[in-house]
Amino acid sequence: MPEAPTLIAEAIRFDAVGKTFPTRPVPLRAVESVSFAVRRGEFVAILGPSGCGKSTLLMMAAGLETATEGRLERGGVELVGPHRQTGVMFQDATLLPWLSVLDNVIFPATIRRIPRAKVLEVALRLIETVGLKGFENSRPHELSGGMRQRAAICRALVLDPDLILMDEPFSALDAITRDEMGDVLLDLWQHTQKSAIFVTHSIREAVLLADRVLVMSRRPATVAEELVVPFPRPRTPALADSAEFAAVVAHLRGVIARNMAA
Amino acid sequence: MSSTTLAVAPRLPWLPLLVGALVLLAWDLVVRWASVPQVLLPSPGSVAASLWQAAPALARHALATGGAACGAFLVAMLAGMVLAAAMMLSPLLNRLLYPNLLLFQLLPKVALGPLFVVWLGIGLPSLFAFAVFVSVFPVAVGALAGLRAADPNQLRMCRAAGGSSWQAFWHVRLPTSMPYVFAGAKVAATMAFTGATVGEFISANAGLGYMVMQAQARSDTPLIFAALAVLCVLGAALYGAVGLVEDAARRRWGTRR
Ligand SMILES: Nc1ncnc2c1ncn2[C@@H]1O[C@H](COP(=O)(O)OP(=O)(O)O)[C@@H](O)[C@H]1O
Ligand SMILES: [Mg+2]
Numbered sequence: 001m002p003e004a005p006t007l008i009a010e011a012i013r014f015d016a017v018g019k020t021f022p023t024r025p026v027p028l029r030a031v032e033s034v035s036f037a038v039r040r041g042e043f044v045a046i047l048g049p050s051g052c053g054k055s056t057l058l059m060m061a062a063g064l065e066t067a068t069e070g071r072l073e074r075g076g077v078e079l080v081g082p083h084r085q086t087g088v089m090f091q092d093a094t095l096l097p098w099l100s101v102l103d104n105v106i107f108p109a110t111i112r113r114i115p116r117a118k119v120l121e122v123a124l125r126l127i128e129t130v131g132l133k134g135f136e137n138s139r140p141h142e143l144s145g146g147m148r149q150r151a152a153i154c155r156a157l158v159l160d161p162d163l164i165l166m167d168e169p170f171s172a173l174d175a176i177t178r179d180e181m182g183d184v185l186l187d188l189w190q191h192t193q194k195s196a197i198f199v200t201h202s203i204r205e206a207v208l209l210a211d212r213v214l215v216m217s218r219r220p221a222t223v224a225e226e227l228v229v230p231f232p233r234p235r236t237p238a239l240a241d242s243a244e245f246a247a248v249v250a251h252l253r254g255v256i257a258r259n260m261a262a
Numbered sequence: 263m264s265s266t267t268l269a270v271a272p273r274l275p276w277l278p279l280l281v282g283a284l285v286l287l288a289w290d291l292v293v294r295w296a297s298v299p300q301v302l303l304p305s306p307g308s309v310a311a312s313l314w315q316a317a318p319a320l321a322r323h324a325l326a327t328g329g330a331a332c333g334a335f336l337v338a339m340l341a342g343m344v345l346a347a348a349m350m351l352s353p354l355l356n357r358l359l360y361p362n363l364l365l366f367q368l369l370p371k372v373a374l375g376p377l378f379v380v381w382l383g384i385g386l387p388s389l390f391a392f393a394v395f396v397s398v399f400p401v402a403v404g405a406l407a408g409l410r411a412a413d414p415n416q417l418r419m420c421r422a423a424g425g426s427s428w429q430a431f432w433h434v435r436l437p438t439s440m441p442y443v444f445a446g447a448k449v450a451a452t453m454a455f456t457g458a459t460v461g462e463f464i465s466a467n468a469g470l471g472y473m474v475m476q477a478q479a480r481s482d483t484p485l486i487f488a489a490l491a492v493l494c495v496l497g498a499a500l501y502g503a504v505g506l507v508e509d510a511a512r513r514r515w516g517t518r519r
Contacts, residue, residue: 062422088422094415098437098515108423110433 008076011163011195012061013037018069018220019056030056032220033070040162041193045206047256048216054199057221058167061197062088074163084112087156089166093148095140095155101127102136105154112159119158126154130184146177150184157188164196171201178202183237185209190234203249203256207231208240213252215259224259227252304484312484313491319473320492327458327469328496330386334393335454335500339447341394342401346439349402350409351431360406367399372460379465389461389469397453404446408439437515444508451504455497470496 019031030053038044048054059065060072063082072079074086087108095104102123103110109119127136130150140148149169156164170178182205189196189209200206206213207229215225229248231239239245286306292298293305300308313320345363349356375392382388412435420430462471470489477485 064418064422082422082424084424086422088419090415090419092415094413094419096416096434096437107433111420111423111425111429 009039010037010073011040011042011075012079012197013073014057014061014070015073016070017057017060017067017072019053019060019065020068029220031060031067032222034222035070036214036223036226038163038195038197040195042212043189043196043198043210045210045213046197046199046216047201047203047206047213047252048199048221049218049260050201052216052219053221054216055167057216058165058197058199062086062165083163084159085161085163087159087161087164089149089152089156089164089169091168091171093140093145093152095148095151097140100137100139101132101143101151104140104151105158107155108159114159122160123154123158126157127151129188130154144177145173146181149173149181153184153188162194164194166196166198168199168201170205178205179237182208186235186237203252204240207245207248207252208235208237215252215255217259225255227255301481301483304487308484309487309491312482312488316485316488320470320488323468323470323473323489324492324496326466327455327462327471327493328500330390330393330461330469331454331458331496332500334390334458335397335451337394338397338450338454339401342398342446342450343405343443345398345402346405346409347431349406350435351427363399363402363406367403371396371399372456375460375464378461384465385467388465389458392461392465393454393457396457397450400449400453401443401446404442404449405439408442409435411442412438440511440515444504444511447504447508448501451500452497455493455500459493 014034014036017031017034018029021028021030034057036044046054046057056065060067061079063079063086074083095101096107099107105123105127106116106119109116124136127133130153132147132150132154135143135147140151143151149172152169156166170181173181182202186209196209198206198209210229213227213229214223215227216222217224227248231245231248289303290306293303304312345359349359349363374395378388378392378395382391409431412430416434416438417430420434425433458469459471459474462469463475466472470493473489474486477483477489
């Protein structure tokens, strides 16, 4: 690595992070003493019961919520707000309905006041990669749910971030489209060295995509278990049909069940 | 895409036009057979004759009323949107003004006309101010509702991309508010003509409202009808113009969710 930009090997680090919402009459403790780090190029999936605080965790990583305890570091620097090198995907595609697909994909550049010409080529290549070629000038309402989420992937990647945060990005899609989208992500990650935090309810998605899976406890969320996925990269969707894959999924299901019972 | 082409082709509303023609015919027959005095209800024919004879005066007064109403409409649009934007961006201003804005929206504002004469005297300034006053509230209330209707998820997405609250306003709130602004603009367009005409009733020496009062003093009922007909056409024209701008905006930034 002759031109490594930094000596920091971690994309993001949570240090005893907690979050309490000032709700009334009792404050709501959503996240409690979470500590983990995502290495550069590492894909981390987060599994956990709904309402446990996964979204809150991710919103803190995105700089959209502040931690009430502990500290977050992004590339070795304290994280205080939205970071230019972080791409975010939400449960809904949240495209702007008055913009074309292309303009939606370029939106982060518009916000960062980066000239359109500078990102146009990247945007068009991403659009082609996710299979939306020919829909650049369509409006979001002309696309299916899966196609909209593909556009949202492009938007999250358009400024070439080194960290992508995804909050159950496919949970609003039907099962078949959902598996397709998992394959699209897997494909995209063959060619990049990006770090990712991926919140999901699907054990299959987690095992197929991630290098490491964190299982969260019930609220307040804290890291209950950690599992390193033993499959080397590059992976293909066919991996999901293997017996080894099924064994890891079954093991993880057991871990989650025990964690729920506790 | 095919729905866009549908919206473009204008079609004449044949059935309503037919109903209108039938009403005119019935009106003419009633006036003829029951020999209603002209002062009470002139025949459509005599209204048409009055329109023709008084055309130059009508045109002059129409220009005065139309100018005042359109000017007041534009000022009300600008003032209403600036007011709404200021209230959106400043919670303090919003707390101070919003309840008052709603209160004024509910008041029978036309009744306050004489106050404007007291403050600004007889003439264009008072009637113009009055027309702005009655038409600014629907714009401000509509625009504010639109700015507030922005999707929280879209606002969060904008913030995640590094957007300031000003950028969220410009890129998310303003486009969301457009349908609301146009709905307010259509109400304001009719209110501007109402305001201008009422203003001319009480405080003017020109304009169609003034002309109606003059004709009434002379018991020239056909001329009253003629002036009212011109007023209707002017009002419809401004309303239609707003509709055309809305169509153009929708085709440019069209949103069908
Ligand atoms: N802004 C907020 N104010 C108050 N409570 C909140 C807020 N956001 C989330 N919560 C609460 O925090 C808990 C965790 O929410 P969330 O992080 O969305 O869970 P998950 O994504 O794991 O389903 C929930 O009980 C939720 O009601
Ligand atoms: Mg969630």
